[in-house]
Amino acid sequence: MPDIRVLLVDDHPVVRAGLRAMLADFDGVTVVSEAADGGAALAELSRLNALGEPVDLVLMDLQMGRGMDGATATGRIKAGAAGTPPPPVLILTTYDTDADILAAVEAGAAGYMLKDAPPEQIRQAVLSAAAGQTALAPGVAARLMGHIRNPETALSPRELQILELLATGLGNRAIARQLFISEATVKTHLVHIYAKLGVDNRTAAIAVARQRRIIRDS
Amino acid sequence: MPDIRVLLVDDHPVVRAGLRAMLADFDGVTVVSEAADGGAALAELSRLNALGEPVDLVLMDLQMGRGMDGATATGRIKAGAAGTPPPPVLILTTYDTDADILAAVEAGAAGYMLKDAPPEQIRQAVLSAAAGQTALAPGVAARLMGHIRNPETALSPRELQILELLATGLGNRAIARQLFISEATVKTHLVHIYAKLGVDNRTAAIAVARQRRIIRDS
DNA sequence: GGCCGGATCAACCAATCGGTTGATCCGGGG
DNA sequence: CCCCGGATCAACCGATTGGTTGATCCGGCC
Helix, strand or coil: CCCEEEEEECCCHHHHHHHHHHHHCCCCEEEEEEECCHHHHHHHHHHHHHCCCCCCEEEECCCCCCCCCHHHHHHHHHCCCCCCCCCCEEEEECCCCHHHHHHHHHHCCCEEEECCCCHHHHHHHHHHHHCCCCEECHHHHHHHHHHHHCHHHCCCHHHHHHHHHHHCCCCHHHHHHHHCCCHHHHHHHHHHHHHHHCCCCHHHHHHHHHHCCCCCCC | CCCEEEEEECCCHHHHHHHHHHHHCCCCEEEEEEECCHHHHHHHHHHHHHCCCCCCEEEECCCCCCCCCHHHHHHHHHCCCCCCCCCCEEEEECCCCHHHHHHHHHHCCCEEEECCCCHHHHHHHHHHHHCCCCEECHHHHHHHHHHHHCHHHCCCHHHHHHHHHHHCCCCHHHHHHHHCCCHHHHHHHHHHHHHHHCCCCHHHHHHHHHHCCCCCCC
């Protein structure tokens, strides 16, 4: 039974060192290479494929400083940009917003773990993802289930879009202009957003949305 | 010349593993113990002091999930809560807001490094801090210098207080009530805040303040 | 004493926001 | 066909915010 060959992708040297050390303790897992952002990960996957040394699993963060982010890279990998069959991608990150989780899952990530997870959980996730199964951190799984279970409090895609623009500092008229809709439509969506979040003004909506990880920094 | 004895404090096992591995490569540095939050760090320092095995340097994150945060722990350590002479504290974190840096510096941290720093920079910082010198990441030093150099764009303490309340979702009247001032005073401060941040509405002020690390999550 | 920054307060008015009511259209599902 | 959710739009009015002008007081500094 050959080892699971893993590519580590994280912009923090400390984290890569920690993962290297942690995975070295896992039987059946070998770190074959590393990259500091999504672009470098794609290049490294291509390089290893060309050498006939394909990777079995990509373990990757979402945010990579100024480099290509993990969700974009996941989409590219799943689309075969670095060779086929594309290896599964396991996200390991500090970010647990709904938007982050959904973006990664939609991009094709096989799993989503948080960096505060103990080694044993990460080991299980690595084995599951490499075996083609889904691997979600308990908190992440709970959030997705909560999202499905409480649709009345979930914002619609359009509502989320407007909330994100609101949080960048745009007023109603500017949001309307950007989305080619009327200001009345923006106000209607805001009424719905406030009701769903249980608030009565825009700054409170932003605060609650940030607190609940519905949005985060742009 | 005995090794510098280091206590690692970080809530993420991955990061602790990475630091352990990284510091193992530094000549003259030994990781003697670890803790997952500020409270555990204080207890561990006390325990090692009682064993006659004092720590030379605490390498600590700021945010520790639900445990005691790094700035509070730093203040306690410097106040002698875990024994004297208190060891220097080197902060290693992802957070680089003005408020975070100032809080840690005011609490008595000997240095402030960011987690994206390469190993050699971390090594230099460890050696400097253990030797009683200041160790600041280049970006952090630049922020502090910028802060001193551009006082006209720096918010006054009262302005910052109002901005923070604004970001929690309070309207002018609620802020006024909380601070026992008039709504006119709140509006006057907001005028000043908007001018300093170069914006013309409250959501933009919050967004810019977050972007510039003037405020962050409450 | 004068100057400055910071904090406080008021009045006034225009602009924007929030709330309400009402409506239409579309697509999907039963 | 009906129902529902989602998206879009309008009108109206009250509430809040933003902008402007003006003022006072305090503490620190020269």
